[in-house]
């Protein structure tokens with residue numbers, strides 16, 4: 001007998017028929033003699049709809065109230081799913097994040113799980129019930145509801161699997177695994193049988209939203225066996241694990257992230273300490289700076305450009321403008337119409353020329369590169385947002401169809 005955590009995303013429970021389908025997957029596992037804990041997301045576009053509803057009333061609502069609203073989506077789906085399982089005739093109970101013992105820090109909208117008290121879940125499992133837990137939510141030290149950031153139900157599932165020492169954690173979604181690129185953009189993307197935690201973490205952090213990046217981080221830290229699979233077709237998915245033999249895997253995936261923006265500080269005084277001042281100011285403001293580009297100083301002035309998550313652009317600019325004297329720039333420019341396109345692969349560290357091949361693909365597609373950054377297992381470029389899909393296709397074609 002195994003303990004299995006199964007997570008179902010919004011598209012898997014989008015309507016009554018899909019809820020019944022998911023209920024069958026769960027009860028089949030239960031009837032085979034296994035203990036099952038289920039994490040469920042809000043149905044279909046519910047979370048987006050809630051965001052729109054809020055914006056109709058208040059463009060800048062408090063993050064606390066936003067979390068109260070957003071967490072309601074998961075509460076709807078958990079109860080509907082429990083009703084579907086009741087109908088099949090299996091014992092089941094649904095629990096909110098706090099009922100399931102999930103405590104988080106107090107960063108509303110982007111909370112991190114701190115502890116999970118599994119007492120209640122264990123009690124229900126001991127009573128032979130299937131336990132359904134609302135994903136994406138927890139409770140903070142003020143007894144307020146918090147949410148974990150968009151896509152956070154994956155993280156709820158992995159955290160529960162770790163806390164319960166589950167035998168495996170299965171993430172069911174609308175694709176049957178992790179592909180070499182988003183199969184919605186690249187029609188001939190290939191499904192991967194397995195992928196290493198490190199590569200998956202990079203892909204997820206660089207825009208492949210098939211898994212929430214925090215969920216991969218936790219899976220790595222607590223050694224959780226993770227599988228991404230389809231809730232519509234019963235076929236093997238992609239296993240995320242420690243993959244040792246990386247020699248041949250030059251590039252495992254191409255991805256794009258549209259949620260980025262760039263900020264340029266034009267005409268910064270060309271003296272020591274400017275970068276220090278700018279980036280410590282941004283760090284204090286909790287702005288996540290990613291790529292940084294500094295031009296060579298000429299005539300006592302230089303330009304510094306950097307990228308930030310799109311949702312932090314306004315705060316970054318406000319902060320810089322408030323401290324314009326300290327920053328010492330003549331002008332602050334920003335650009336929202338950009339995208340980050342990346343290749344990821346653990347094998348590239350020992351293979352020179354990978355970046356050049358990516359740049360060649362972009363050149364052949366006549367796409368201009370604005371910024372570049374590299375690490376041992378990834379190369380990222382910032383380009384025009386309008387070119388992002390074309391770039392992903394061209395790069396994918398170069399690495400996967402012309403080798």
Ligand code: ADP
Nearest residue numbers: 009010011173177178179181182184208209210
């Ligand atoms: P869920 O609602 O189940 O959490 P998501 O929409 O969050 O589903 O994630 C699944 C989607 O991730 C897929 O529909 C696919 O378009 C997208 N995706 C992006 N990159 C990849 C990739 N490399 N492999 C598979 N899917 C990807």
Ligand code: ASP
Nearest residue numbers: 041047136150151152153
């Ligand atoms: N419902 C939340 C969202 O749409 C959480 C999730 O789906 O994982 O972001």
Ligand code: MG
Nearest residue numbers: 009151209210
């Ligand atoms: Mg998701």
